[in-house]
Amino acid sequence: MLTINYIKENKAEAIERLKIKNFDAADLIDKAIAKDQERKENQHKLDDILTELNSISKEIGQLFKSGNIEAANAAKSKTSSLKEDSKALNQRAGEIDDELFKILVEIPNIPHESVPAGKSEDDNLEIKAVGSKPDLGTNNLPHWELAKKYDIIDFELGNKLTGAGFPVYKGKGAKLQRALINFFLDEAEKAGFNEVQPPVLVNEASGFGTGQLPDKEGQMYHCTEDNLYLVPTAEVPVTNIYRDVIVSAKDFPIKNTAYTPCFRREAGSYGKDVRGLNRLHQFDKVEIVCIDHPEKSYAMLDEMVTYVEGLVNKLGFPYRILRLCGGDVSFTSALTFDFEVFSAAQEKWLEVSSVSNFESYQANRLKLRYKEEGEKKTKLAHTLNGSALALPRIVAALLENNQTAEGIKIPEVLVKYTGFDMIN
């Protein structure tokens, strides 16, 4: 969420720039500023009463010590109304904090100045397109049929074991998953990312820290017995490592990577979008998560985009990079680049990565701060993350684009991980 100080100091600018996200913030911003004013006034009153209470208490202590019981008891009687007032003001302070928080979390992140205007994904700006769409001839098959033909991914079996959206990878299909995960992790390590293996269940505080809670509660699987959530992305546990942490500026950049399975309820999805591997409830992903100095975060974003581009290139897919428009960039992001690969049999662009700079929006909620060498004041750090990469759509494109009469060709870079160069 945005900080109240930013909102107060940049009210007009905030309202103006949020229009790019097709969001009218004027009303919420006024409410937030008024609420903050109320907070201050309440706090002042409370502090005054506490000051008085504290000094009376000290007095009473002195009086008891010097044996002046009568005077002490007289002083006691003065405190009861003060106590009542402080209790009421204290309770009100809690309420006001909650109310202010509720307002602030409804205001999206300010988009970066390079975010183009637009209503929907149709208005995203293609900034780069590389490679040509393969010509598969007439007998090509979509990936779900290839998966069946070579018996490498079993959707029906997943239906039996769990339900729709939980496929079973078999034989060379399973090995391909493992190969991709290892390939992505090895590449990330080479690029200077530190590998972590976080839990895939997180508590409420973590869901809160990265903003999945409370608004996106319905998108996560919830274990009610223990009140834990299955992670929708490694972003959640890996970013929360730094919740309530003050890092030293000299430790920037902080670059982590993690493989986790990801779990998404995808409530409301339907139809051809979810066919085959296009959208699953459980899927594998390697994520990169960075924390950097505010002045360096956009250079880091470029570095991450370049890194992801390298991955897609090595796998040999035709791809394009989109700069998301105001209507498509997420609530919490300031600037996002999407990577799409062309899946030739479906004749569809599939999103395989989304790389974003959240600036201090997540950090504010996480209380993730940094301290400049020799300085006393803490400031909010910037957080960034990106998929590098999500497996299912990579597999979909790989199967479709690399199909031949003899079988499916494994990209060169993966062969040492799979141990075979053809699925047949």
Next chain:
RNA sequence: GGAGAAUUGGCAGAGUGGUCGAAUGCGGCGGUCUUGAAAACCGUUGUCCUUCACGGGACCGGGGGUUCGAAUCCCUCAUUCUCCGCCA
């Protein structure tokens, strides 16, 4: 799952109802001394809210309570350790 003990500043560790935001040691930072370093000595060393400032307020695992007053007493939750049980 059962029984017991614990949780204090970057770390170690005092403090069991009243100038305790917290002794002391280590570590960190600054200084004196030194050609330089070490040692020694001196100073400094948490976070947040508020104020132009002086100052005021909150925080001793989280939350709640008792009291004029809580790190200290009570309740509750979490975590850690020890013993027993179960177990990949």
